[in-house]
Amino acid sequence: MREQFHDQLRQVFIDLAGICRQVETAVARATQALMSGDAAIAEQVISADIEIDRAREHVEDSAFELLSLQQPVAGDLRTVVAALRMVSELERMGDLSVHVAKIARLRVPAIAVPEPARPTMSRMGLVAEDMVRRVADIITSRDVEAAIALGRDDEEMDQLRRTSFAELLADDWSAGVEAAIDIALLGRYYERIADHAVSVANRVVFVVTGEHPSAVG
Amino acid sequence: MREQFHDQLRQVFIDLAGICRQVETAVARATQALMSGDAAIAEQVISADIEIDRAREHVEDSAFELLSLQQPVAGDLRTVVAALRMVSELERMGDLSVHVAKIARLRVPAIAVPEPARPTMSRMGLVAEDMVRRVADIITSRDVEAAIALGRDDEEMDQLRRTSFAELLADDWSAGVEAAIDIALLGRYYERIADHAVSVANRVVFVVTGEHPSAVG
Numbered sequence: 500m501r502e503q504f505h506d507q508l509r510q511v512f513i514d515l516a517g518i519c520r521q522v523e524t525a526v527a528r529a530t531q532a533l534m535s536g537d538a539a540i541a542e543q544v545i546s547a548d549i550e551i552d553r554a555r556e557h558v559e560d561s562a563f564e565l566l567s568l569q570q571p572v573a574g575d576l577r578t579v580v581a582a583l584r585m586v587s588e589l590e591r592m593g594d595l596s597v598h599v600a601k602i603a604r605l606r607v608p609a610i611a612v613p614e615p616a617r618p619t620m621s622r623m624g625l626v627a628e629d630m631v632r633r634v635a636d637i638i639t640s641r642d643v644e645a646a647i648a649l650g651r652d653d654e655e656m657d658q659l660r661r662t663s664f665a666e667l668l669a670d671d672w673s674a675g676v677e678a679a680i681d682i683a684l685l686g687r688y689y690e691r692i693a694d695h696a697v698s699v700a701n702r703v704v705f706v707v708t709g710e711h712p713s714a715v716g
Numbered sequence: 717m718r719e720q721f722h723d724q725l726r727q728v729f730i731d732l733a734g735i736c737r738q739v740e741t742a743v744a745r746a747t748q749a750l751m752s753g754d755a756a757i758a759e760q761v762i763s764a765d766i767e768i769d770r771a772r773e774h775v776e777d778s779a780f781e782l783l784s785l786q787q788p789v790a791g792d793l794r795t796v797v798a799a800l801r802m803v804s805e806l807e808r809m810g811d812l813s814v815h816v817a818k819i820a821r822l823r824v825p826a827i828a829v830p831e832p833a834r835p836t837m838s839r840m841g842l843v844a845e846d847m848v849r850r851v852a853d854i855i856t857s858r859d860v861e862a863a864i865a866l867g868r869d870d871e872e873m874d875q876l877r878r879t880s881f882a883e884l885l886a887d888d889w890s891a892g893v894e895a896a897i898d899i900a901l902l903g904r905y906y907e908r909i910a911d912h913a914v915s916v917a918n919r920v921v922f923v924v925t926g927e928h929p930s931a932v933g
Contacts, residue, residue: 563793570787576780580800587801668894676896677885683897687904 504569511561511582512638518554518589519635519699525551525596526631526692530624532603533685534617536610544600551593558586574709581702585638588695592631595688595695599624602681611681613674619663620682623689626656630696637700641707646700650712656693660686721786728778728799729855735771735806736852736916742768742813743848743909747841749820750902751834753827761817768810775803791926798919802855805912809848812905812912816841819898828898830891836880837899840906843873847913854917858924863917867929873910877903 525544532541562583565571571579602611612620630649637646663686666672667679704712742761749758779800782788788796819828829837847866854863880903883889884896921929 563797566783566797567789567793570789572784572787576784580780580783580797583797583800584804587804664897667897672893676889676893679893680881680884680896680900683900684904687901 514558516635516638521551522592523631526628529596529599538607541600541604548597555586555590578706581706585699585702588699592692592695595692598688613678623659627689627692634696634699637703646704649700650697653697731775733852733855738768739809740848743845746813746816755824758817758821765814772803772807795923798923802916802919805916809909809912812909815905830895840876844906844909851913851916854920860921863921866917867914870914
């Protein structure tokens with residue numbers, strides 16, 4: 500019974516890592532669509548989101564089954580509940596990628612991000628993608644050190660957001676109000692993807708150590 | 717044992733309704749600070765958020781205790797897990813109120829929302845506050861009809877968001893890029909508060925009927 504439980508729980512974490520890889524693809528493609536104005540890539544992100552939603556439902560069903568049939572306690576219980584929370588956050592990261600793709604699609608055939616804002620926005624996309632990739636590895640490896648490092652690297656995203664605002668509010672901003680609003684919202688979406696990535700990594704720390712990262716790192 | 721379980725579960729839902737009332741106050745005060753440029757009210761929202769966080773921790777501890785000591789199955793299990801999700805969303809709604817209050821505080825002694833955008837933004841604040849108040853009632857009453865009605869009324873928030881964008885992008889917008897960015901982000905925060913309100917109400921429907929609202933209403 501306990502062995503079966505741990506096999507099933509292992510499978511839940513394999514599924515979580517798989518969803519995280521799907522989110523990584525969504526973030527990468529959304530940024531590509533945004534920077535190129537390619538409607539077909541934006542559509543791919545939007546239509547693929549249903550697969551992330553389905554994968555979430557599958558993980559939720561498995562977690563409920565574990566809770567219901569195996570009635571775990573203590574650390575095992577906390578691990579199953581953590582998995583339920585992680586899958587909610589991963590789904591939300593997928594939704595945020597869809598928001599980025601929709602702004603890209605809305606401006607086709609133009610490109611939503613005007614020239615002066617492109618380096619910062621492009622870097623935001625890369626940082627977000629890199630953080631999601633590392634979270635997928637962290638879910639698989641349960642590497643506490645890597646999870647704590649991810650939290651520190653989130654600071655680059657915060658700094659990029661400040662840089663982006665400074666660009667929008669500079670005297671020489673000439674791309675207009677619409678582009679500025681797009682960029683402010685895009686920055687918010689990437690920042691939230693990064694926040695969720697850190698939160699998922701923190702839940703891995705909690706599963707492994709029984710402590711929240713602030714108590715560990 | 718079962719009676720004790722149901723007493724404890726009832727207390728969890730009383731606590732959830734209490735947190736929802738705290739969020740209602742946070743939303744109301746954040747809007748007030750935003751519309752008046754009153755730094756003291758903004759500070760109240762920001763400093764009171766720790767109470768919402770503490771109340772969330774208390775509900776989480778109670779829910780874990782229920783799962784761990786009482787090992788519920790079927791509908792009872794789903795209800796406890798729903799409570800864990802509801803409390804996460806309520807905490808998030810508190811955080812979003814803090815975001816609104818921080819934009820208000822950032823612009824003091826000026827008012828973040830310029831004259832032409834005030835009616836729409838003020839209405840957004842009222843709709844969000846009203847939705848949160850109704851969710852608190854729905855958690856207490858478990859009124860499925862009221863919960864389904866809330867989902868429909870979320871459409872007003874979506875319409876207000878479109879109106880707000882139209883105002884920002886009108887030819888006669890003269891309040892500048894900074895104010896436009898503030899308003900776009902504020903609109904996003906209120907929209908997310910409304911989304912979470914609908915989601916919490918939907919979870920009540922699920923707890924009562926065992927079905928998601930799309931299958932009920």
